[in-house]
Amino acid sequence: MAQVYSNIVLDHFKNPRNVGEIADADGIGEVGNPVCGDMMNVFIKVEGDRLTDVKFKTFGCGAAIAVSSMITEMAKGKTLDEAMKISNKDVAVALGGLPPNKLHCSNLGADALHSAIKDYYDRKAGKVRILDTGKEEHIASRGALACYCPYCEKQVEEESPFCIFCGKEMSHDHDH
Amino acid sequence: MGLVFLDHLAGTPLHPKVKEAMIHHMETVFGNPSSDHQIGQPASQALEKARGQVAKLINAQPPEIVFNSGGTEGNNHAIKGVAIGLREKGRHIITSNIEHKSVLNSLRTLRLLDYKVTSLDVDHYGLVDPAAVEKAITPDTILISVQLANNEIGTLEAVADIARIAQRRKVIMHSDAVAAVGVIPVDVQELGVNLLSLAANQFYGPPGVGALYIRKGTPVWPLLDGGVQEGKRRAGSENLIGIVGMGMAAEMAALEMPERLPRLRALKERLAQGLLARVPEIRVNGHPTQCLPHLLSVSVEYVEGESLMLMLDDEGIVVATRSACASGSLRASHVLIGTGLDFATAQGTLVFTLGKDNTEADIDRVLELMPGVVQNLRHMSPLYKKEHAGS
Numbered sequence: 201m202a203q204v205y206s207n208i209v210l211d212h213f214k215n216p217r218n219v220g221e222i223a224d225a226d227g228i229g230e231v232g233n234p235v236c237g238d239m240m241n242v243f244i245k246v247e248g249d250r251l252t253d254v255k256f257k258t259f260g261c262g263a264a265i266a267v268s269s270m271i272t273e274m275a276k277g278k279t280l281d282e283a284m285k286i287s288n289k290d291v292a293v294a295l296g297g298l299p300p301n302k303l304h305c306s307n308l309g310a311d312a313l314h315s316a317i318k319d320y321y322d323r324k325a326g327k328v329r330i331l332d333t334g335k336e337e338h339i340a341s342r343g344a345l346a347c348y349c350p351y352c353e354k355q356v357e358e359e360s361p362f363c364i365f366c367g368k369e370m371s372h373d374h375d376h
Numbered sequence: 377m378g379l380v381f382l383d384h385l386a387g388t389p390l391h392p393k394v395k396e397a398m399i400h401h402m403e404t405v406f407g408n409p410s411s412d413h414q415i416g417q418p419a420s421q422a423l424e425k426a427r428g429q430v431a432k433l434i435n436a437q438p439p440e441i442v443f444n445s446g447g448t449e450g451n452n453h454a455i456k457g458v459a460i461g462l463r464e465k466g467r468h469i470i471t472s473n474i475e476h477k478s479v480l481n482s483l484r485t486l487r488l489l490d491y492k493v494t495s496l497d498v499d500h501y502g503l504v505d506p507a508a509v510e511k512a513i514t515p516d517t518i519l520i521s522v523q524l525a526n527n528e529i530g531t532l533e534a535v536a537d538i539a540r541i542a543q544r545r546k547v548i549m550h551s552d553a554v555a556a557v558g559v560i561p562v563d564v565q566e567l568g569v570n571l572l573s574l575a576a577n578q579f580y581g582p583p584g585v586g587a588l589y590i591r592k593g594t595p596v597w598p599l600l601d602g603g604v605q606e607g608k609r610r611a612g613s614e615n616l617i618g619i620v621g622m623g624m625a626a627e628m629a630a631l632e633m634p635e636r637l638p639r640l641r642a643l644k645e646r647l648a649q650g651l652l653a654r655v656p657e658i659r660v661n662g663h664p665t666q667c668l669p670h671l672l673s674v675s676v677e678y679v680e681g682e683s684l685m686l687m688l689d690d691e692g693i694v695v696a697t698r699s700a701c702a703s704g705s706l707r708a709s710h711v712l713i714g715t716g717l718d719f720a721t722a723q724g725t726l727v728f729t730l731g732k733d734n735t736e737a738d739i740d741r742v743l744e745l746m747p748g749v750v751q752n753l754r755h756m757s758p759l760y761k762k763e764h765a766g767s
Contacts, residue, residue, distance in 0.1 A: 234720035
């Protein structure tokens with residue numbers, strides 16, 4: 201097949217760094233959803249204001265796994281403030297670029313890291329977060345989910361002017 | 377170690393005899409079959425020879441074969457051609473939820489032109505119920521389009537039963553048989569269809585060439601308007617080099633099928649049983665017996681298909697995935713979802729399509745590598761732990 205991914209992406213995909221969980225993590229981040237094809241968990245260990253360990257678990261395509269591996273490498277040893285400044289774009293650049301559709305759907309590493317750091321602050325403030333929440337928001341905002349007919353709820357083409365299954369006209373004024 | 381190619385549905389390598397015939401044609405003939413002079417005549421003979429070879433493969437009459445650019449064109453031509461041809465008679469068309477995109481999107485276009493479409497649900501094997509087809513027929517129905525073999529899960533539809541209903545109710549019957557022709561015996565007389573699409577790159581012919589079988593008397597308007605080629609049904613100078621290749625591929629498919637079929641069935645069985653025995657928590661998609669002999673679709677729980685495909689690719693095993701991520705559309709396969717598979721499981725789907733040159737050693741290599749590749753990815757997957765912590 202044509203080479204879709206850069207050599208850096210392939211290296212991180214085939215030899216991912218920092219796979220696993222941290223049993224006594226100080227913060228856990230979770231973004232994505234298996235329905236969309238990608239789901240990432242990031243676990244962090246914090247000493248002072250510094251990230252001393254970062255690990256990940258990811259369900260997803262080659263890009264999602266490489267992004268997860270890269271963000272753990274980039275974040276390790278950084279202060280929390282520095283880590284909060286790492287963007288999804290920075291991760292893509294460090295990987296030597298990602299295919300356009302993967303930039304949209306799989307480049308969630310920084311989001312997952314930031315989610316873990318937020319969890320750390322929340323825990324410090326005494327808030328307990330239940331994972332798996334915020335999915336609805338994610339689905340609506342990321343636009344990676346399929347388009348469904350509002351009448352018969354079957355999956356349809358994104359640009360389809362009508363539902364192929366029930367024949368009803370459809371408007372596509374939602375955000376994807 | 378060489379590559380193990382298990383994605384024959386994407387396109388087969390050329391049969392040596394096909395390559396030979398195409399090269400011979402290129403070296404000896406350049407004329408246009410429509411020309412009556414001495415340069416045109418050998419071209420015309422080559423075209424008609426290929427038409428005869430393809431007709432024989434599906435038990436049709438040669439004039440009922442219209443050469444085209446492949447399966448997508450055949451499906452577009454059949455559906456839009458009947459819709460235009462019978463526009464005064466009716467405007468309702470019946471199909472299924474798991475057809476190829478060239479069928480579903482042709483119907484999408486017709487909807488814009490005020491045609492009505494009924495798309496039928498399938499059961500969890502991917503089977504269309506002929507009784508449901510009959511129930512969906514209205515006085516306005518002009519066409520039924522149901523595939524012979526599904527290209528993602530391999531399920532064989534009861535096309536002959538549906539065609540009998542269509543005939544009785546005086547509705548035209550089309551079948552997309554691209555994934556089946558040249559692989560399993562296909563006989564248009566036994567099937568009783570009016571229209572049937574096929575493509576050469578499914579049976580060791582070149583890509584970009586196919587044919588539409590149009591039973592004599594079927595009212596099909598041309599898709600491409602122009603001159604008189606292909607009995608006025610498909611205008612434009614013929615892709616004669618490709619057509620010559622398709623003709624030879626059809627002849628070789630008919631000749632070699634009795635030998636190819638039992639080998640493919642045995643290899644598929646070896647692969648399916650081996651995977652089920654060695655990889656926990658996987659499922660085989662499609663019908664257990666009513667299915668293509670060379671296609672195996674498996675869904676691997678807790679992992680995503682593109683990463684599976686890339687890992688296997690790295691090991692020299694070439695397969696296809698139906699995961700949303702790899703499709704470019706970011707959607708799970710409409711076929712897998714149509715059979716009732718949940719989105720997460722559908723994401724972990726691999727489609728193996730075997731070919732005439734695959735060996736037991738190829739299958740054994742897959743069986744040797746799959747458990748490790750799957751375990752490696754599951755080790756990374758947050759879903760794996762969750763499921764197992766919950767049990």
